[in-house]
Amino acid sequence: MRYAFIILHYKAFEITAACVDSILALENSDQAAVIVVDNASGNGSGEALLEKYKAVANVKVLLRDSNDGYSRANNEGYALARKLYDPDFVIVANNDVEFPQKDFLARIERIYAEHDYAVLGPDTLKTATGEHQNPVRRQPMSLERIEAELEKDSKKLKNLTALCLAKQVKNAIIGEKLNEVIKQYVHRKSRGDFDPAEVYENVCIFGACQIFSRNYMNLREKLYYPETFFYYEEDIMARYCLDHGLKVMYHPGVQVYHLESASTAVAHSKLKQNMKFKLENKVAGGSVYRDMLKSLKDEG
DSSP states (O other), X not given: OOEEEEEEEOSOHHHHHHHHHHHHTSTTGGGEEEEEEEOOOOXXXXXXXXXXXXXXXXXXXXXXXSOOOHHHHHHHHHHHHHHHTOOSEEEEEETTEEOOOTTHHHHHHHHHXXXXXXXXXXXXXXXXXXXXXXXXXXXXXXHHHHHHHHHHHHHHHHTHXXXXXXXXXXXXXXXXXXXXXXHHHHHHHHHOSOOTTSOEESOBOOTTEEEEEHHHHTTOSSSSOSOOSSSOXXXXXXXXXXXXXXXXXXXXXXEEEEOOSHHHHHHOOSHHHHHHHHHHHHHHHHHHHHHHHHHHHHHO
């Protein structure tokens, strides 16, 4: 197999199945393996996927015994892909991503031939709003910025009840649609003045879909290291690439559709529970990234 897709699954059967089916509909999909990593969903959805695709030779469903996060689960899928297929390209995608371009595989090949990238980020279109979510920022977060983010999120955790109440009041006053418009504006402002039609090199790309070439895989036994449960994987990976002369790029020639946070929404439907999950994992992931930057600073 020349290509391996790693799809991280958690609870949302229909969403993951739609993702896998969109891969199988691609041109030359017979040259692509799909490894679905069920991150200990516990609701039978992993087993249902195993049953659905049992007759499809190039789809494997890996049932994990424990949910210990995004990085470890994807790394386990990556290890299996290397063992079984030794692919030239590994595409890691959230289960709420779909691949609308039938010639997607040929496109990543052409861009690689032209740019010799280590990691490629596609135009990631949020289908609900039309927002282009890639790139995330021009450079991975600095030590000063991640320390400020950690301080802010830690304070939010301590005041979670009041924060949830304020959010509920705001949603009730301005409405869901206006709140989404405001959120999109804040995201665009934080990301900078990216033109989704332009090519950008050595940027921090969005984690919903990332395409790795052998330039990256030949240097690393794991896709994501140090491992986090959730959040800041993009910054950690981009920092590694910058430090080792590997090209991370955004290219509008490839596009994916993103439903956004589908599995998280299924697993954490209540507002306070959802906010607690996000903040706790932002603090945990941010702490891993901060410690990594500190160690690099000490070594330098």
